[in-house]
Amino acid sequence: MKRTFYTFVRMIRTGWVLARHDALVPSEYTKSVPAVARVLGSLSRIFTLRNLSVNPGERLALALEKLGPAYIKFGQILSTRGDMLDPVFVEGLSRLKDKVPPFSMKAAEDIILKEWGVKWQDKLSTFSQPIAAASIAQVHKATLQNGEVVAIKILRPNIHKRMRNDMDVLHMVAAIAENLIPSSKRLGPKKFVETADRAVMLELDLRLEAAAASELSEPAKETRLFNVPEIHWNYGSKNILVTEWIEGTSVSDKKILEKGKFNQKEIAKKVMQSFLACSFDYGVFHADMHEGNMIIDAKEQLWLVDFGILGRLAPAEQRFHAEILYGFLMRDYTRIAEVHFEAGYVPTHHSIEDFASALRSVGEPIFGQTAENVAMTKVLLQLFEITEIFDMQMQPQLIMLQKTMMQTEGVCRRLDPEFDMWEISRPVVEKSMKRELGPQGRINDLLRGLSKARRTLEILPGATEDIAALAKAWSNGEIDLSKNKASTNKRPSNASWKIIAMLSSTVVVVMSGIWMVG
Ligand SMILES: Nc1ncnc2c1ncn2[C@@H]1O[C@H](COP(=O)(O)OP(=O)(O)O)[C@@H](O)[C@H]1O
Ligand SMILES: [Mg+2]
Known part of the structure; x- marks a missing residue:
């Protein structure tokens, strides 16, 4: 209850910042929104700042930058939805930059101490001022004790809590929009916020970023078109990522x-x-x-x-x-x-x-x-x-x-x-x-088909035994087919589903074979 109340208060603040930038119900869209939203829009424009951009997407971007990291991320994700947004919004939002002042060296050192359990001086011989800072993290240049130069990415302090609070507001706004403006349902705001929420939360764990880097290093090595910095796994954690420094x-x-x-x-x-x-x-x-x-x-x-x-x-x-x-x-x-x-x-x-x-x-x-x-x-x-x-x-x-x-x-x-x-x-x-x-594709398809076939073969021996048991039960008159179903007192139902599973898997394999040959 208390949390909902705080979320509501935060939502009012969000509304205020959007109104100041004429981004709550942008003046360009008054004709295409329901009457309630039109009135709300007119009222909000009393508070609008002067000399704002003529592009509503840029105005929204500016407001989101003011509102903080979660909103910036949300805007960046929104800008990718060219399928549901007006192109002016896509254009305006795609300029959304997350230039944020860095957090202090003291805060960075404290995070390292908490994560590594020792001061940075115990593991590093140099540790620079931040060389880049964005809404979620900042990067420092450092040297390990063995002389290797590394990049250290550190998540912002309290970023998880801030993101959660802001995301709660976005969930609330989406729920209200879906209830009050039925036409907004087509765009699925609730589902969209859920997806954005998941994407943002994934970015808040740097171990996942390390895993992603390691995954991309395979195509990097094989294609030789690009490179991926080496990960120093033993220095990493949820809040810290250490990689080879690229000069x-x-x-x-x-x-x-x-x-x-x-x-x-x-x-x-x-x-x-x-x-x-x-x-x-x-x-x-x-x-x-x-x-x-x-x-x-x-x-x-x-x-x-x-x-x-x-x-x-x-x-x-x-x-x-x-x-x-x-x-x-x-x-x-x-x-x-x-x-x-x-x-x-x-x-x-x-x-x-x-x-x-x-x-x-x-x-x-x-x-x-x-x-x-x-x-x-x-x-x-x-x-x-x-x-x-x-x-x-x-x-x-x-x-x-x-x-x-x-x-x-x-x-x-x-x-x-x-x-x-x-x-x-x-x-x-x-x-x-x-x-x-070509042939390689056919082989790949065949391999995919074979793995299905392998699964079929795995259940086959059991199924064969069951077929024998079933046949025996049938010949002993233990199965009554007259009621349009096989019923016996000796494991028949188990056997039947295995037969069905076997037959259907065989059909799948044969069908894939026909499709591949065709
Ligand atoms: N391994 C590295 N070597 C050199 N510079 C790096 C390295 N990793 C990051 N940087 C620099 O730090 C900046 C921010 O790092 P990045 O991982 O892109 O963080 P963010 O998610 O905040 O954008 C990059 O744009 C790049 O200039
Ligand atoms: Mg970056």
Whole structure:
């Protein structure tokens, strides 16, 4: 009760800050909201600050920055929902920066003492002032006793409690919105806040970030397109992450763009190909691909840091996305449409031909144009529009993939204004398609089929025994089939379900076999 009361008070404060930025019911939207919200909006504008941005997304971003870490994270997640937000909001919110003053050295030292049980001087020979600070954590440069230079990321003090409090407010707002504005249900605010809540809470455990880094180090080593800093596991905890220090220039540093110093085209290519290879070949990708999370070393090697958000694609999703990109590259719109229908993403009452024709309207204008004129981002935003017309249910992981692809393309185009997404992605996508649809793909499918078959074989010996028992029981007249069900006093029901399980698994295996051969 007390907690609900505090949450309510915090919600009033949130409302106040939003009203000050004309972001509660932005003036641009008064016509499209119910009467109650319109009146509320007009009243709130009495308190609005002057000289605010004309873009409502930027006004919201400013208000969220004022409100603190949870709201900043929430806004960043919201900015990825191009499928449900007006493009002006996507644009405004995507500029949301979490530039926050660092917390004190004393607080950082206290956290280290609490986590390591000893003072930093006992394990480190140097420990710098914070070199970067954001809403959730800050990073220090340090040297271990053995001379190795490391980066130490430390979560903000009390961040868990602050996040919980702010998230409670967002849950309350979402619940109120769903109850008072029935039309908001379509966007699913409650579910959205739940998803954002989970994503934020995951970022609040640096052990998970360490695990994510280690997971991405496999594609890094195999593709040699990018690198991941080594993790020093024995220094890590929920609140501390220690990694190898990467000496180099951040891609967000203006120096990267200076003529003659770096080969920007080559860097852009590496950035995009790393992202595509991870997502299509390994089904796992870095989902926060902005310039600040990329470092270029003296050998012009690309390093990725900050693994707080990891995207994952199941094999079917990997293939789905690779086929879409490949379809666009080959201008095979019917195939792209079929892929959507096969995956069950478009309800069957729509026609494949209509969908293919809508896709053609997105794809065709691209060809024959120079890369500078056609951003993948635009194509994806148009795709989102189509998906709405065709009642397509977007899967969260695919939305995340598309958002990250847009973000990555943005980085590449800033590095190389002539960046041609299609040309750069072609080798990776073709390789992935060859693997999926060629002999290797068949082998993978076969292996997936075999693992199902193995499970079937595991239950088979037991089932054979049971079949024998069942046959015996039947011949002894212990089974009465006349009542349309097998009933016996000797373990028959157990045997029956095993037979059914065996038969259905066999059907699955045979069906997969037919599908693979076909
Ligand atoms: N291993 C590292 N080596 C060198 N610099 C690093 C390393 N890790 C992080 N940094 C620097 O610290 C900044 C913040 O780290 P990051 O992990 O991105 O934290 P945040 O989640 O707060 O963005 C990075 O943008 C980068 O400049
Ligand atoms: Mg970062």
